[in-house]
Amino acid sequence: MAKSSKKNNVTMTDVARRAGVSQSTVSRTFNGSNAVDPEKKELILAAAAELNYRPNVIAQGLVMGKTSTIGVVTRYLGSPFFGNVLEGVEHGIKEHKFFPIVVTGGATQQENIQAIETLLSRRVDGLLFLINDDPIGLDYLQDVSSHTPIIVVGHEIAGFEDHCITVKNYEAGYAATQHLIKKGHTIIAHLAGPAPDALRRRDGYINALQDAGLTVYPELILKADFSEAEAYMMGEELLNLRQKLPFTAVFTSNDQMAIGFRLALHRYGLSVPDDVSLIGFDDIPSAKYMTPPLTTMRQPIYQLGYTASQVLFSVIEGNSPRPMSFPVELIERETVKSILP
Amino acid sequence: MAKSSKKNNVTMTDVARRAGVSQSTVSRTFNGSNAVDPEKKELILAAAAELNYRPNVIAQGLVMGKTSTIGVVTRYLGSPFFGNVLEGVEHGIKEHKFFPIVVTGGATQQENIQAIETLLSRRVDGLLFLINDDPIGLDYLQDVSSHTPIIVVGHEIAGFEDHCITVKNYEAGYAATQHLIKKGHTIIAHLAGPAPDALRRRDGYINALQDAGLTVYPELILKADFSEAEAYMMGEELLNLRQKLPFTAVFTSNDQMAIGFRLALHRYGLSVPDDVSLIGFDDIPSAKYMTPPLTTMRQPIYQLGYTASQVLFSVIEGNSPRPMSFPVELIERETVKSILP
DNA sequence: CTGTTAGCGCTTTCAA
DNA sequence: TTGAAAGCGCTAACAG
Numbered sequence: 001m002a003k004s005s006k007k008n009n010v011t012m013t014d015v016a017r018r019a020g021v022s023q024s025t026v027s028r029t030f031n032g033s034n035a036v037d038p039e040k041k042e043l044i045l046a047a048a049a050e051l052n053y054r055p056n057v058i059a060q061g062l063v064m065g066k067t068s069t070i071g072v073v074t075r076y077l078g079s080p081f082f083g084n085v086l087e088g089v090e091h092g093i094k095e096h097k098f099f100p101i102v103v104t105g106g107a108t109q110q111e112n113i114q115a116i117e118t119l120l121s122r123r124v125d126g127l128l129f130l131i132n133d134d135p136i137g138l139d140y141l142q143d144v145s146s147h148t149p150i151i152v153v154g155h156e157i158a159g160f161e162d163h164c165i166t167v168k169n170y171e172a173g174y175a176a177t178q179h180l181i182k183k184g185h186t187i188i189a190h191l192a193g194p195a196p197d198a199l200r201r202r203d204g205y206i207n208a209l210q211d212a213g214l215t216v217y218p219e220l221i222l223k224a225d226f227s228e229a230e231a232y233m234m235g236e237e238l239l240n241l242r243q244k245l246p247f248t249a250v251f252t253s254n255d256q257m258a259i260g261f262r263l264a265l266h267r268y269g270l271s272v273p274d275d276v277s278l279i280g281f282d283d284i285p286s287a288k289y290m291t292p293p294l295t296t297m298r299q300p301i302y303q304l305g306y307t308a309s310q311v312l313f314s315v316i317e318g319n320s321p322r323p324m325s326f327p328v329e330l331i332e333r334e335t336v337k338s339i340l341p
Numbered sequence: 342m343a344k345s346s347k348k349n350n351v352t353m354t355d356v357a358r359r360a361g362v363s364q365s366t367v368s369r370t371f372n373g374s375n376a377v378d379p380e381k382k383e384l385i386l387a388a389a390a391e392l393n394y395r396p397n398v399i400a401q402g403l404v405m406g407k408t409s410t411i412g413v414v415t416r417y418l419g420s421p422f423f424g425n426v427l428e429g430v431e432h433g434i435k436e437h438k439f440f441p442i443v444v445t446g447g448a449t450q451q452e453n454i455q456a457i458e459t460l461l462s463r464r465v466d467g468l469l470f471l472i473n474d475d476p477i478g479l480d481y482l483q484d485v486s487s488h489t490p491i492i493v494v495g496h497e498i499a500g501f502e503d504h505c506i507t508v509k510n511y512e513a514g515y516a517a518t519q520h521l522i523k524k525g526h527t528i529i530a531h532l533a534g535p536a537p538d539a540l541r542r543r544d545g546y547i548n549a550l551q552d553a554g555l556t557v558y559p560e561l562i563l564k565a566d567f568s569e570a571e572a573y574m575m576g577e578e579l580l581n582l583r584q585k586l587p588f589t590a591v592f593t594s595n596d597q598m599a600i601g602f603r604l605a606l607h608r609y610g611l612s613v614p615d616d617v618s619l620i621g622f623d624d625i626p627s628a629k630y631m632t633p634p635l636t637t638m639r640q641p642i643y644q645l646g647y648t649a650s651q652v653l654f655s656v657i658e659g660n661s662p663r664p665m666s667f668p669v670e671l672i673e674r675e676t677v678k679s680i681l682p
Numbered sequence: 683c684t685g686t687t688a689g690c691g692c693t694t695t696c697a698a
Numbered sequence: 699t700t701g702a703a704a705g706c707g708c709t710a711a712c713a714g
Contacts, residue, residue, distance in 0.1 A: 023707090024684070033709080034684085055462055078424035079424070080424075087418040094445075099463065102431065123398070123399050290604075291632060302419075352690090353691065353692065375700085404694080
């Protein structure tokens, strides 16, 4: 077939030649920086169309000193939580006619630095960090931030709060637990996540218990990794404790764990919510299709991503970032049962 | 703070000046094209480190005529299916030290052309299409394919098969249905997806029924949009037919629909699999945590994405693409019950 | 209004 | 081995 054509190599100069004008005139008709004679303009447009000319954004970027790209490093691509944050990010970025360069990372600090460095080598105009743990040393972060705007979502980094968009984790953990308490539950277990923010959720849980004058049983606080799989296994462990500590409700640090735990319950022949009540965290899209539909603390997942990109652009435009923390909302569905007398 | 530093503006020339050599020598020490005097090399590396120099990949790309970026347009970012395909894509791309520029698209042809054009303007070295429907006119596709390698995942485009990576949809639909038939089910409903590939699944279903000498009831074939929500609604509709057409099993065109439908069943007080058996399609990560765990036809989701990127690079290196179609595997879990006498 | 001329940061001849 | 110079495709003064 078209043996010749390697890449799209039509340049402004080609168009100019074809239209019989100078290359700068072609540039002008495309970016409208200056008025161009209507006739020539038409000629140029025609030539461009015939040649199938496409402006080389990369070259433009070189001279303009910006790339119109945002580097986003995310912990996962395929998870319900991060996937939907990303969806918000992408939409927000698109509105500004920028493009996201997405890389996964976040497992180790090494990996994070690596990711940022390569992104910086591509001269991204801004950085978005979607993570759930400490990504990197504060010094490094501040250094990068001094020349390239950066916003982090999903985790609050001490000393870097201005750049972080999070959710009121402590309050939400407190509220979730309080909801259970209000329904009459007195022995409540907790499946904690591994991340610092999840620990805040756990602290909320503990304090809610204490404030209500209830006992906090350390054995009833298990730590898992946010996955269904581990929650399932932890669930079995927890269920074995039930003879001794007959808990009637469980608060899990995210919905995926609620789902995994719910299966463990099913295996033990325990009914939700008749035998044990369940409350999750996140409100991922599938939460409302769990059977029964999951009562959970809703984070504005998509919104988190969308807002992050908006804030990032605001910083790119020269504004100072400021800390943001979204409220979390209790979504009552069908996994919490009142056991009030 | 660091008021001065706008962007990372250290260039090779800066490093050269600092090291007392010419800019070309700096270039050479960084890309090793030519031997450089070890002493100078050291000086240069030191200067680069002090200045915190980062090669400008964009500028490199300009002269080398490539960007080391892959444009990927995906139907969704947050869905369990596309999210995991993307995960594979990202990993595959990363291995080649390329970067993905991700945009969502695929709703309309307009949108697709728009997406491709902007990606092409950024001179991506290859294009990956993650879709589930006809993305665009064949002519256009072939035209861009003539200068920029392109691979499409998840949908087979007539006349463009060489560039498509799919799954044996017809065979899988057939196998899913056959599995149900083997378990003694004779009246089987189907929730079809909207995409052409889903229609192939449906055709497999129909033929399996016919080959087994079973009746195909058109009323039992409903079309939904791959979401839990619509499947839930369709489920209610289907369940109303149950008096007349007492189906004992349902095959849904993806797992999300199985999950939505399963909730509808729950609402009607119907048990899975005691009252109705269920088989899904995809094996998304959460399928095994449905209660009960979902029997489904497993697509190699992550693999699809990973392979797609590998094939794309092979094409970028000059090889010709060829059609690929992965087999689908039956994963027996707990939603199909034998009703054999 | 428009052509000419500098670069943007880098790779790659071409001589020395 | 290394510096000078040209050029990747484009924008932006600067004179006309």
